Amino acid sequence: MCTSLTLTTKDHLNLLARTMDFAFVLEPELIFVPRKYPFVFEMDASSHSVTYALMGIGQQQDNTYAFTDGVNEAGLACATLYFPGYAHYSEGIIADKTNLASYEVVGWLLANFATIDEVKEAVSQLNIVNAPAKLFGVVTPLHWIVTDKSGAAIVIEPMESGLVVYDNPLGVMSNSPDFNWHMTNIRNYIGINPFKIEALKLNGLTFAPFGNGARTIGLPGDYTPPSRFIRALFGKEAINELDNEDEGIKAAFHILASVDIPKGSVITDEGVDYTQYTACMVCNTGTYYIKTYDNNQIIRACLFNEDLNADAPKVRLIPQTQQYGKLN
Secondary structure: OOEEEEEEOOOOOEEEEEEEEEOOOOOOEEEEEOOOOOEEOOOOOOEEOOOOOEEEEEEEEOOEEEEEEEEEOOOOEEEEEEOOOOOOOEOOOOOOOEEEEHHHHHHHHHHHOOOHHHHHHHHOOEEEEOOOOOOOOOOOOEEEEEEOOOOOEEEEEEEOOEEEEEEOOOOEEOOOOOHHHHHHHHHHHOOOOOOOOOOEEEOOEEEOOOOOOHHHOOOOOOOOHHHHHHHHHHHHHHOOOOOOHHHHHHHHHHHHHOOOOOOOOEEEOOEEEEEEEEEEEEOOOOEEEEEEOOEEEEEEEEHHHOOOOOOOOEEEEOOOOOOOOOOO
16 A cells, blocks of 8 residues: 655655555654665675765664655655555566666665656666565565655666656556556546536526535545555645645645555554554655654654764654643
């Protein structure tokens, strides 16, 4: 599961926001990785230098870190989303390629690249190997949305034909089917808009809508990836202009609330699929905002408040318990 979107503000900030929906309890951690800290990728078991400091949500795995989303000091941001039934990986290591497991892609992108153009060029040298994630013990089918300070966004999908990179001018993404399918599906909803509908007159009778919002009839309300994609797109396109980061963050969390999955609404073979956390990253300021299922208070952290040249990463647990204030 999962839904993501980008937002831009009038003062030229670009935000990447996402929900993390999963049946396996992830217990997310906020991880800061300084410049030059060596990443160890499973496929070659050797150290790789980090060009850019980064901050992301993930978990430590042995002597390295696996990220589900994050942002780096250059303003590149990335999120990984589930892609079952479509993700296709290589069956082995290819010489002269960058060989990664699927769960290592976010860390690799953020550690090494600053812009969408750099990512597009580098993906041609990437080989994603059919290797299980240590955390789950299974191969995780994934695809990725990537954006930078400019607001441009791309989607990377590992298809049977190879890695495919799509420009994503809408800045919205969910899960399967593939990105091209979602773009075609938008044509089913082009009549939906936020504007008032006028009363209809038939044979001297007047039929007025029951209330405002009548033109959103037909907006899908289920939790399937196609429906969440359409709801996120509608929310993004309908939202008022955003003046600054504060307004952008509020908008991102409100839009993603429309695709938030409560516990019990989606049951899978693995268990209860629900929105474990919602996060928003600001490319230009390196700021991270996150709230979890059990804690609606939005937690804020900033990459640039850290020592970018520190000797070691820093891992923070994300508060899971809601604190309630009192009205006097």
